[in-house]
Amino acid sequence: MLAANSREHVDCVSRVVRNADRLPQAPVPSLIFDSWRRSMEQHHLDPGSLQGPRILSEPLLKECRERAELFMRIASEEVGQLHHRVRHADYCVMLTDAQGQTLDHRVDSRIRNDCRKAGLYLGTCWSEAEEGTCGVATVLTSKAAVTVHKRDHFRAAFIDLTCSAAPIFDPQGNLLGVMDASALQSPDDRRSQHLVRQMVAQSAQAIENAFFMHSARQHWVLQAHSTPGYVDSQPDLLLAWDQDGRLLALNSKARQALRRRFGQVPAHIGEVFDLDALRAVTDQRTQQLNWLGEPGALHVRVNPPQRPRPRTAPSTQLDPRVEEHLRLAVRVKDRNLPVLVQGETGAGKEVFARQLHERSARRQGPFVAVNCAAIPENLIESELFGYVAGAFTGASSKGMPGLLVQADGGTLFLDEIGDMPLALQTRLLRVMAEGEVAPLGAAKTRTVDIQVICASHRDLAALVSEGRFREDLYFRLGCARVSLPPLRDRTDKLALIHRLLAQESHGGAVSLGISQAALEVLLSYGWPGNVRQLRHVLAYACAVCDGDTLQLADLPVEVRGEQVAAPAEQSASPERQVVLDALIRHRWKPSPTAQALGISRATLYRRVNQLGIDMPGKASLTQ
Ligand SMILES: Nc1ncnc2c1ncn2[C@@H]1O[C@H](COP(=O)(O)OP(=O)(O)OP(=O)(O)O)[C@@H](O)[C@H]1O
Known part of the structure; x- marks a missing residue:
């Protein structure tokens, strides 16, 4: 049942959209009105829906964050600074990608749970097609800084929120993402948000400029x-x-x-x-x-142009065991044989491949990296093999040389090779055997001299037995197989933490210190996301750290949660966090949450009560 104020809002939105031509003046700015109209007539959304936004599953969120790694890394400090400026007025800050998916999120612990319940959370999706008029969605459509204030929102679920947001563009003018500051409470007058919008727009420009200077x-x-x-x-x-x-x-x-x-x-x-x-x-x-x-x-x-930094920068030192692998792999590579690198995601397979290239006889040639999982299946062939002018509808009029040709004389790094479609595996095998590439639509082949390094976090042997990976290719690629240890097993963890901390703190100018307690947590944490996760955690901690030494409290809760929870501190217990995260991800629905946690509904009810989790729609979990 809708509360009276929600019902009133739904009536207002429906009336305004339906009678737009007859009303002397809409009660909202035209930008908002246009979005209301699209939300209703184009996206067929229900303004009366009280459901929170969709939340990406953990693997999907991880994938989105990995795809936007550079953007997030560059933006991280500014996201933290904006939060620092607005946190005392109870704003949280979100950074989304160009699809409106929240990649980074900063919020004070005081209001964290309330923000989560309101949908202001990592992984939430704020496109107009799904949520209707809201801060992020309106920036995505208008490409300008906006405030979507309380009843400007299309859906009744969001009418208490005020959201000021601004776009961030890449140096070619494509939208990279959106910076947003939102609060759960604010004065009714939209003008009260003017200053916050200015601050958000300034931060968005600072990120855009930092990304530009880097690129x-x-x-x-x-x-x-x-x-x-x-x-x-x-x-x-x-x-x-x-x-x-x-x-x-x-x-x-x-x-x-x-x-x-x-x-x-x-x-x-x-x-x-x-x-x-x-x-x-x-x-x-x-x-x-x-x-x-x-x-x-x-x-x-x-x-003037900066010279590329020396490629053997100390930032990518390897574990001593990996150094040994590298020494042997260089020998294999210098005989022009392919190398297969396996390891968990984020363990440094690409870093290893680059080092291998740089220490090999081909170091003067190009290093071309291709992520087979990131290119849509229908484009991977043309990306790899290239095409001649007019080879297919939509092809560039000049044709395109393809990555195999770009890697001529150097190294081709095929990341996530396990995701390469079977038909392409056959073509790749031919290139490796014959050293010839035929671009799409070309009458003639072209000879190329490439050396291949492949990587996968999947068990390729298992894919072979399932018939999803060609056996002959598997044997051909894996002349030398290198298995990278996960971060939790690395023997150089301490040195790696200090090195990455120096890089992440203040852009490397002055290194922050780290307290013993924080260091111990970092040394004993399990690191499912490996070095990539460690880098993100340090970037986050550097952004929120107020002094010159990282403290335990600066580490994200998922890392410190494993260590600091005392039984008495129910609200900080890692189990509570896990259950709460699962509930939020599944929109507080008991069955899918219980299923995701691998427990029965009855156990879920019991744990929710024991852990003191306050449910938004309590009735649903207490029957
Ligand atoms: N030895 C290292 N020193 C410093 N940073 C590293 C090191 N190894 C990995 N990293 C960092 O970790 C992140 C992930 O590394 P990389 O892309 O090589 O991992 P991966 O195993 O190829 O991941 P995926 O399986 O997801 O493709 C990068 O940001 C990289 O800079």
Whole structure:
């Protein structure tokens, strides 16, 4: 049964959408009204639904976070800083990907449970098609910073929330994700959220700029602002170009500025600035520069391309046992034989493969990495083998060389080889045997000289016996098999923690210390996600740490939970956390939750009561 205020909201949304043409003025801004209309007429959503948002299953969330690893790593510090600025007003902060899936989430422990019940939680999905008008969804559709305040929300389940959100774009102008600050309580007046929206938009721009500077570091980069003091710290415009002056990347403000001034984005930096004047901006000092043929000067600084960092950086030192594997694998590789690397996810298979390439005779050649599980099955063939112009509908008019050709003279790293479709396995086998590639639609084959390293976290031998992996390919790929130990078994864990901590804290400038208690927890934790998880945990801890030493409380609850729970502290017990997480994931439904936990419904009821878990719809679990 809907409460009176929810019923009133549902009536209002339905009336406004149905009678839009007859109403003198909608009670909400037009952006919100358009989204209400789509939610009802296009997505056929029910505004009266009180269900929380869908939550990704753990494996799916993991996959999404892994896919967005670089984005999350770059954004992590800013997400923490924004949370630090708004936490005292009881806001939580979320970072989503371009599909509205929450990848990172910061919330004070005081309000954590309330936020979870309201759907503000890691893994929640906020697309318009599923949840209707809400902060993240409205940014995804409008591509602009917005506040979706209380009754602006489409669904009655969210009318207490206020959400301010802003988009983050990659240097090519594609949406990378959304930054959001939400609160469970706020004044009714939407204008009360103006400041928070500004803060969220600033944080989104800071992440966008950091991502830009990282992605474009090997090109010429111009930073600009109308005030000289901000050029370095908070540049408004960022542009990157290559040695030939081709414009390669722009942040969103630069993209808008160029469109405004030139009607479109020019292809060459010489169409934006006078090249002589640009060349005179030297020494990386801030100087003035005029737009080409346009009034208005900018304060700019130009950074020359950075040389790629030496590839044998200490950041990827290997476990002593793995070093031994590596030494032997280099010998195998130098005889041009393939190497198969196996290990749990996140154990460092790609890192190992890169080291192997860099220590082999092919180190001057390219290293091309392909994740067979990440490319949709219908694209994997063209990605690998390439195609000629017009080979199929939608093919680029210039054709595409394909990754096998790009790896010519170097190493091809096929990650998650167990996910390669059977038909392609046959073609790959042929390439390995004959050294010839036939792009889609091509009449002739092309000779390539590649050396293959494959990796998989699956048991390939089991896949062979199930008929899902070709036996001949399995034997051909696995001339040398290297098995990487999981992090929990590594003997260099302490050194690895210190090294990663130095990298993750303050971007590596000053390393944070770590308390003995926190270190002990890190050393004894099970690390199901291996080095990748350790890296994420340290990034998170560095972001939330207030002082210069990481404390136990800075570690995420799933890591410290295993260690710190005392029986008396029911609310911090790891079991409570596990049960609570499962309930939330399954929308508080007892049967699927019990099934996921591998216990009976009766046991679930008992544990919920014993662990003092407060159910939102208590009746459902007490019958
Ligand atoms: N020896 C190491 N030193 C520092 N960082 C490492 C090391 N090994 C792995 N990492 C980090 O862990 C993360 C995962 O590494 P990598 O991608 O090599 O794992 P993987 O085993 O290939 O994972 P998956 O099975 O999911 O593809 C990366 O962020 C990488 O930087």
